[in-house]
Amino acid sequence: MTDTPKTPTRRAKKPAAGRQKKPAVAAETAQTAAMSHDSLTAAFARQLRYDLCWDDQNEEAMFDALALSVKEQLLDNWRNTRKQDLQQGKKHVAYLSLEFLMGRTLGNALLNMQLTQECRQLLQEYAVSLETLEQQEHDAGLGNGGLGRLAACFLDSCATLDLNVTGYGIRYEYGMFLQKIVDGYQVEQPDRWLRDGNPWEVRVPQHNVTVQFFGHTQSYVDSKGRRHMLWCDTQDVMAVAYDVPIPGYGNGRVNTLRLWKAEATNEFDLAEFNQGDYTEAVAAKNQAEQITMVLYPNDSSENGKELRLRQQYFLSSASLQDLLRQWVQQHGMDFSEFPRYNAIQLNDTHPAIAVPELMRLLVDVYELEWDAAWHIVSNCMAYTNHTLLPEALERWPVRMLAHMLPRILDIIYEINARYLDEVAHRWPGDVAKLRQMSIIEEGDEPAVRMAYLAIVASYSVNGVAALHTQLLTTGLFRDFHELWPAKFNNRTNGVTPRRWLAYCNPRLTALISSRLGDGWITELGRLSALNALSTDADFCREWRQVKQLNKQALAQLVQERCHVEFSPEMLFDVQVKRIHEYKRQLLNILHVIHLYQRILSGDTHGMQPRCVLIGGKAAPGYAMAKLIIKLANNVAHMINGDSRAKPWLRLAFLPDYNVSAMETICPGTDLSEQISTAGKEASGTGNMKFMMNGALTLGTLDGANIEMLEEVGEDNFFLFGLNAPAVDELRMHYRPWEYIAASEALSGVMSLLKSGYFNLQEPDIFAPIVAAIESPSDPWMLAADFESLRLAQLEVAKAYQDPQRWTTMSIHNTAASGRFSSDETIAGYRDHIWHCR
Ligand code: 26W
Numbered sequence: 001m002t003d004t005p006k007t008p009t010r011r012a013k014k015p016a017a018g019r020q021k022k023p024a025v026a027a028e029t030a031q032t033a034a035m036s037h038d039s040l041t042a043a044f045a046r047q048l049r050y051d052l053c054w055d056d057q058n059e060e061a062m063f064d065a066l067a068l069s070v071k072e073q074l075l076d077n078w079r080n081t082r083k084q085d086l087q088q089g090k091k092h093v094a095y096l097s098l099e100f101l102m103g104r105t106l107g108n109a110l111l112n113m114q115l116t117q118e119c120r121q122l123l124q125e126y127a128v129s130l131e132t133l134e135q136q137e138h139d140a141g142l143g144n145g146g147l148g149r150l151a152a153c154f155l156d157s158c159a160t161l162d163l164n165v166t167g168y169g170i171r172y173e174y175g176m177f178l179q180k181i182v183d184g185y186q187v188e189q190p191d192r193w194l195r196d197g198n199p200w201e202v203r204v205p206q207h208n209v210t211v212q213f214f215g216h217t218q219s220y221v222d223s224k225g226r227r228h229m230l231w232c233d234t235q236d237v238m239a240v241a242y243d244v245p246i247p248g249y250g251n252g253r254v255n256t257l258r259l260w261k262a263e264a265t266n267e268f269d270l271a272e273f274n275q276g277d278y279t280e281a282v283a284a285k286n287q288a289e290q291i292t293m294v295l296y297p298n299d300s301s302e303n304g305k306e307l308r309l310r311q312q313y314f315l316s317s318a319s320l321q322d323l324l325r326q327w328v329q330q331h332g333m334d335f336s337e338f339p340r341y342n343a344i345q346l347n348d349t350h351p352a353i354a355v356p357e358l359m360r361l362l363v364d365v366y367e368l369e370w371d372a373a374w375h376i377v378s379n380c381m382a383y384t385n386h387t388l389l390p391e392a393l394e395r396w397p398v399r400m401l402a403h404m405l406p407r408i409l410d411i412i413y414e415i416n417a418r419y420l421d422e423v424a425h426r427w428p429g430d431v432a433k434l435r436q437m438s439i440i441e442e443g444d445e446p447a448v449r450m451a452y453l454a455i456v457a458s459y460s461v462n463g464v465a466a467l468h469t470q471l472l473t474t475g476l477f478r479d480f481h482e483l484w485p486a487k488f489n490n491r492t493n494g495v496t497p498r499r500w501l502a503y504c505n506p507r508l509t510a511l512i513s514s515r516l517g518d519g520w521i522t523e524l525g526r527l528s529a530l531n532a533l534s535t536d537a538d539f540c541r542e543w544r545q546v547k548q549l550n551k552q553a554l555a556q557l558v559q560e561r562c563h564v565e566f567s568p569e570m571l572f573d574v575q576v577k578r579i580h581e582y583k584r585q586l587l588n589i590l591h592v593i594h595l596y597q598r599i600l601s602g603d604t605h606g607m608q609p610r611c612v613l614i615g616g617k618a619a620p621g622y623a624m625a626k627l628i629i630k631l632a633n634n635v636a637h638m639i640n641g642d643s644r645a646k647p648w649l650r651l652a653f654l655p656d657y658n659v660s661a662m663e664t665i666c667p668g669t670d671l672s673e674q675i676s677t678a679g680k681e682a683s684g685t686g687n688m689k690f691m692m693n694g695a696l697t698l699g700t701l702d703g704a705n706i707e708m709l710e711e712v713g714e715d716n717f718f719l720f721g722l723n724a725p726a727v728d729e730l731r732m733h734y735r736p737w738e739y740i741a742a743s744e745a746l747s748g749v750m751s752l753l754k755s756g757y758f759n760l761q762e763p764d765i766f767a768p769i770v771a772a773i774e775s776p777s778d779p780w781m782l783a784a785d786f787e788s789l790r791l792a793q794l795e796v797a798k799a800y801q802d803p804q805r806w807t808t809m810s811i812h813n814t815a816a817s818g819r820f821s822s823d824e825t826i827a828g829y830r831d832h833i834w835h836c837r
Helices: 030-051 059-088 106-113 116-124 130-134 146-160 270-274 278-290 306-331 354-365 370-380 398-404 406-426 431-437 450-457 466-476 478-483 497-503 506-516 524-533 537-562 585-600 623-640 659-668 686-692 705-712 724-731 736-742 744-754 767-774 782-800 803-820 822-834
Strands: 092-096 100-103 140-142 165-170 178-182 185-189 202-213 216-221 227-232 235-247 254-264 342-347 381-384 395-397 447-449 460-463 488-490 571-576 610-615 649-654 671-674 696-699
Touching: 030 059, 030 116, 059 106, 059 116, 059 130, 059 235, 059 254, 092 146, 092 306, 100 146, 100 254, 100 659, 106 116, 106 130, 106 146, 106 235, 106 497, 116 130, 146 165, 146 235, 146 254, 146 342, 146 497, 146 822, 165 306, 185 623, 202 306, 216 406, 227 354, 227 406, 235 306, 254 278, 254 306, 306 342, 306 354, 306 398, 342 354, 342 370, 342 822, 354 370, 354 381, 354 406, 354 450, 370 381, 370 406, 381 450, 395 398, 398 406, 398 447, 406 431, 406 450, 406 478, 431 478, 447 450, 460 466, 460 822, 466 478, 466 488, 466 705, 497 506, 497 659, 497 686, 506 524, 506 537, 524 803, 524 822, 537 610, 537 649, 537 659, 537 803, 571 659, 571 782, 585 610, 585 623, 585 649, 585 744, 585 767, 585 782, 610 659, 623 649, 623 767, 659 686, 671 686, 686 696, 686 705, 686 803, 696 705, 696 782, 696 803, 705 803, 736 744, 736 767, 736 782, 744 767, 744 782, 767 782, 782 803, 803 822
Parallel strands: 092 165, 092 342, 165 254, 342 381, 381 460, 460 488, 571 610, 571 671, 610 649, 671 696
Antiparallel strands: 100 140, 178 185, 202 235, 216 227, 235 254, 395 447
């Protein structure tokens, strides 16, 4: 294995496309690219032989060797990127997020470095496929769902758009739990994703910082008569940086995702050790390290856990100290220009404690005056809201802050007092307004409203889709919008076309590039040229072939994971996302039951055979979501076991839905279900991944669905359901039983559900579901939208039965997806929020 093949010349890379600027980091020439192939080959051989020194080279060892070799190829560009950004004085953006749902790295890194082909060749020598090695990689599941995956897509786009952006997050020892299904129920298992090490990370101990907790505050006056605050007798935890490289697509830039790990400040607390209290000392170490042990698996209800607040402060403080250290290194102690060269983006309120923390660092540590410090803070903080659900809005009890972060609480009070002066000026004498807008919520358990804190300090507040931003400014944040209209803006979400088309769907990528070239990979708007091909017979045939092969791959995944046979000839109807009542997986299941009843009653005329796939995790404490999973599994069990249904209908619940699974799911989907109650889904991003891959959407007027519909047109979208104002209006007088009585289909479904047909062995378990549907205070209004959904699904069936029509619609969807590239979204952040180039 000493002789490794040399590829002669490598195709020269295209310059980064279109409206993007030339990358600052010089594009590689063909020659240096060939060199990087040679050096990848050499590095791989060396890693395998010496560094990993396995006796027999198994697939895990080979994956590790390959990943380490790929990382090695990134190191020079990584260093150069940093150097050039410094030299050029490029504005820096810190993207603060408690979640980065990265998934796997290998395939995506190779794609962005344009080394995939070279890598395949190299592996031929070792008689192993790239796919086999890719399968060895654990998903980095450091996120719950949409918000965390958005952060990951954004990092890819920032690097590709040549922006100087650092992601700051937490290196959770345990990521999102693994989901097993046992007797139809969700069972959570810990995800020890770091067990075999993480080849992508680099530990950077020289950037350790200390984060303080607990203790108390004290003031003193210095010799010049200036009052200072001391935060003393604190318990300190060390934050250790682990850096992960983020390569841009084909431009040589490598940005950084910096993840913090908590460690005890000293290996042993010497005082305690000397007193002979060895075990106490070691226990203290454990306590410190607990902070970054586990990701909170909640994506909607704020449950006020103390450890979660510790994580938030830990991330915020470590990241800000890191930023200030770098600033001082370059500019000394003059911070006046800090906002010109720095922006800090808060990914929801989770890192909003960064607001008082930056004040503390500037005032207490760097000794700025309050006003000067506030000027800096309020000119570099920007806040993105990702949810309207009231139960998801973070409020931290004052009591908890007083104990854990006493100095931070003082600062929050001061910020609030000064800001309420402004409110009082604007609405003189309006005490109710003051109470309503105060950062501190009064009551039995006074609490800090983190969203208000974020808004007060930020120069930009944005929602993530047009409807969402509109609902924020007219609803939740109405008063703030009145006070500071200029702060508010919309940035509709997007997803990276590298992972979500070029990487995950190589067949469609090849087909598209055969006609359009590959410029679309960095300029997704170019896909609109596909419209002209939507009636081209050859192109349509190839389009169908690609979909068919992708459906086979998806069917295989379903077979392996669910032991359910999906036939690629049938319509693949998919809903994958976190399980939540507002996302209405239950409505989907009701429709499946209805189809089943049609089959049982012999009413199959015009029916389209279909395979329905549902997947997603429920928060471990969310009983109703877990019950919905159980229902999906029980209904699947009955349908799949019934030979009468077999030609017409299959249902599968995919366990452990994650980023990697989506990479197989979205290319193989015909119909994407985006059926949330209007006004509840902030944006959605899965909807965009499906659209890009040529799935048609069955959707409500919610989140970014509205903008997708706008782009693709009503003829290519299956719209149903109440819109947001109608939902609000109906809420006042909602009588679900009337909808049930009026719909033969829904009455039938409810009867079968109540009859216990799906829970013969487990009487009454689904009673809470029935009660929720029949309740006049059902916030999700399933019954109201059922008929509309059923009729839309009839249209779906009709359209699918005309393959040419369906194919044309599918092409139009991909063609119209350009606006939902996260490159577009990030260009918006760059131009309208960060003002960086
Ligand atoms: C406090 C617990 C908690 C944790 C996470 C509350 C809320 C969250 C997130 C904000 C939930 C989330 O992921 N929201 C999703 O964000 C996506 C990216 O903007 C949107 O596309 C989804 O519509 C939104 O649900």
